[in-house]
Amino acid sequence: MAVIEVQRLQKVFRAKTKEQGLRGSLKALWRPTYNEIIAVKEISFRVETGELLAFIGPNGAGKSTTIKMLTGILTPTAGTASVLGMVPWEKRRQLAYVIGSVFGQKSQLWYHLPALDSFRLLGSIYELEGKTYEKRLAQVVELFELDEFIKTPVRKLSLGQRMRCEIAASILHRPKVIFLDEPTIGLDVVAKLKIRELIKRLNEEEKTTIFLTSHDAGDIEQLCRRVIVVNHGEMILDTSTSYLKHNYLTTKIVNVRFAAPCPDLTLSQAEIIKHTEKGVKFRVDTKLVSIENVLSELFAQAHTADISVEEPPMEEIIRDIYGRPAEAGEQNAAGWN
Amino acid sequence: MQLAGTRALHKYLRVAEVSLTNRIVYVADHLASSLFLILILFIFSQLWRTVLGEGGEIAGLDSTRMLWYMLFTEVMTLSTPNSHRMVSEEVKSGDIAYKLVRPYSYILYYFAVHCGEFAIRCLTNLTIGAVFAYFVMGPLPVHWAQLLWAALSTCLAAAVNFLMSFSLALLAFWLEDNRPFFWIQNKMIFIFGGLFIPVEAYPAGLRLASYLLPLRYGVSAPARLLVDFNLAMACQLLTGQIIWTALLGLLVWAMFRKGVRRVHVNGG
Numbered sequence: 001m002a003v004i005e006v007q008r009l010q011k012v013f014r015a016k017t018k019e020q021g022l023r024g025s026l027k028a029l030w031r032p033t034y035n036e037i038i039a040v041k042e043i044s045f046r047v048e049t050g051e052l053l054a055f056i057g058p059n060g061a062g063k064s065t066t067i068k069m070l071t072g073i074l075t076p077t078a079g080t081a082s083v084l085g086m087v088p089w090e091k092r093r094q095l096a097y098v099i100g101s102v103f104g105q106k107s108q109l110w111y112h113l114p115a116l117d118s119f120r121l122l123g124s125i126y127e128l129e130g131k132t133y134e135k136r137l138a139q140v141v142e143l144f145e146l147d148e149f150i151k152t153p154v155r156k157l158s159l160g161q162r163m164r165c166e167i168a169a170s171i172l173h174r175p176k177v178i179f180l181d182e183p184t185i186g187l188d189v190v191a192k193l194k195i196r197e198l199i200k201r202l203n204e205e206e207k208t209t210i211f212l213t214s215h216d217a218g219d220i221e222q223l224c225r226r227v228i229v230v231n232h233g234e235m236i237l238d239t240s241t242s243y244l245k246h247n248y249l250t251t252k253i254v255n256v257r258f259a260a261p262c263p264d265l266t267l268s269q270a271e272i273i274k275h276t277e278k279g280v281k282f283r284v285d286t287k288l289v290s291i292e293n294v295l296s297e298l299f300a301q302a303h304t305a306d307i308s309v310e311e312p313p314m315e316e317i318i319r320d321i322y323g324r325p326a327e328a329g330e331q332n333a334a335g336w337n
Numbered sequence: 338m339q340l341a342g343t344r345a346l347h348k349y350l351r352v353a354e355v356s357l358t359n360r361i362v363y364v365a366d367h368l369a370s371s372l373f374l375i376l377i378l379f380i381f382s383q384l385w386r387t388v389l390g391e392g393g394e395i396a397g398l399d400s401t402r403m404l405w406y407m408l409f410t411e412v413m414t415l416s417t418p419n420s421h422r423m424v425s426e427e428v429k430s431g432d433i434a435y436k437l438v439r440p441y442s443y444i445l446y447y448f449a450v451h452c453g454e455f456a457i458r459c460l461t462n463l464t465i466g467a468v469f470a471y472f473v474m475g476p477l478p479v480h481w482a483q484l485l486w487a488a489l490s491t492c493l494a495a496a497v498n499f500l501m502s503f504s505l506a507l508l509a510f511w512l513e514d515n516r517p518f519f520w521i522q523n524k525m526i527f528i529f530g531g532l533f534i535p536v537e538a539y540p541a542g543l544r545l546a547s548y549l550l551p552l553r554y555g556v557s558a559p560a561r562l563l564v565d566f567n568l569a570m571a572c573q574l575l576t577g578q579i580i581w582t583a584l585l586g587l588l589v590w591a592m593f594r595k596g597v598r599r600v601h602v603n604g605g
Contacts, residue, residue: 068434071438072437072438073434073435073437073438073600074434074600092437092438093440096438096439096440097440099438101435101438103435106432106435108435108439110355110359112359112362113355113358113359113362117355117358118355120351120355121351121352121355124347124348124351124352125348125351125352125439125440125441126440127344127348127440
């Protein structure tokens with residue numbers, strides 16, 4: 001059963017424009033001119049119950065605008081959408097009781113108080129009665145492993161701990177759908193892994209439908225079964241994560257720190273991006289060569305102190321998608337129309 | 338229906354409670370504000386003693402009552418929170434959008450925040466100020482019924498102050514910089530609010546202006562009832578407060594409705 005249904009949803013913003021200089025400013029006062037910006041362009045998709053969907057794209061792609069429309073904050077310029085059978089912008093207040101949302105770095109916790117106080121407040125806001133709240137709180141604390149720091153003022157928590165509290169706060173009322181807008185933004189590698197693990201558990205154990213936006217390819221690769229890619233407001237790909245992984249997430253960027261200087265390094269099967277006395281950064285296309293071979297070549301020439309592997313930036317993936325023709329088995333954006 | 342009402346009331350009471358708890362963190366700020374209050378009261382105790390001496394009066398108040406009057410007006414002003422600044426910032430930055438996804442009324446949420454913070458500030462300022470005034474100028478004879486009227490008037494004054502500031506904060510929907518309006522409001526409180534001298538002592542024109550504006554109902558109404566109570570004045574002041582609460586409430590509701598439409602259309 002579909003919990004989210006979107007049909008040709010469009011959002012156009014009007015932005016004031018002004019010519020340069022004083023004359024331009026005066027003219028804009030007298031006769032303002034506007035530019036239309038299409039933030040979301042006729043997108044259509046369905047999300048089924050219990051799905052963990054990634055909605056990805058670079059900055060300004062229209063991800064947050066879409067979430068804002070699906071949570072009822074924004075009214076679309078055209079098209080229709082239904083979340084749990086409700087039109088979000090018409091039933092915003094009723095919808096709020098059955099959905100949850102976390103918007104990147106916009107906190108819903110009281111900064112100087114322990115997260116527990118904010119949880120209690122949210123319990124009242126979502127009208128959870130005494131025992132129901134206590135029972136639910138215990139579940140959430142266990143699920144998100146908050147015991148250690150739930151009574152610590154939020155200002156003293158690390159960003160990763162705070163994000164755990166943010167997500168926990170947004171599921172206290174057992175939402176059927178949760179919108180996570182960039183939940184791993186600004187987190188270090190360890191905190192990111194923890195958040196990903198918790199999101200996965202939330203989806204598996206509570207069967208919560210998760211609509212996740214991110215511009216971190218790692219979030220998608222490790223969490224989601226399905227991915228929608230948007231760029232300039234348009235859906236450019238709607239496919240399985242495994243398809244995306246095997247076809248577009250094949251490039252890995254490897255950072256190596258040397259234990260001893262290695263000025264004459266050569267890697268025949270990788271593209272060196274940067275090479276200094278202290279380390280090297282190179283790109284490997286795992287579809288063409290085995291990363292094992294590249295690393296063997298590296299180890300033969302240099303003593304390494306540290307190695308990290310990065311996913312390619314979202315902009316690169318988008319460029320790659322545009323650069324290739326759609327293949328069989330790939331559900332492109334037009335598929336749902 | 339009744340259950341829904343109780344739940345809604347419980348929701349906003351909890352917001353007020355959290356706001357009050359949050360404010361306790363700023364104990365040092367409270368003490369600084371209370372020290373400022375004591376300094377002001379000390380200066381004015383000397384001033385009223387010199388100006389009024391024995392038997393002198395302003396609007397029927399001798400030097401002791403004048404100081405107590407000023408204590409109550411200052412407590413009202415110093416205890417009024419700056420939550421409107423937060424609202425103003427949220428409107429300007431578009432962060433208001435993120436508050437709209439919660440199941441509560443944005444206006445009532447901030448009213449509850451305002452009440453919680455006002456309660457703790459008022460309590461500390463009043464306690465410290467009253468101890469000072471008692472030792473410097475002597476006691477203020479007050480009947481318990483007077484206290485009830487004054488308590489009711491204080492609640493209404495807090496509502497009037499909140500609505501005045503909130504309406505100015507909402508101007509951020511249309512104006513890039515609404516700070517000058519807060520500046521003007523602050524200065525007008527001195528004169529039309531009757532912060533230092535009861536407005537009854539003003540010349541006719543100025544007095545009429547004070548009666549017609551909401552400032553007096555937010556600043557000096559409770560003070561007037563505490564230092565010089567009479568039933569007619571109590572009824573007049575409370576009626577004024579109720580009317581202004583209703584009028585400003587309507588204004589805030591209309592402004593918010595119109596402003597929030599911009600958020601729904603433009604995203605902030």
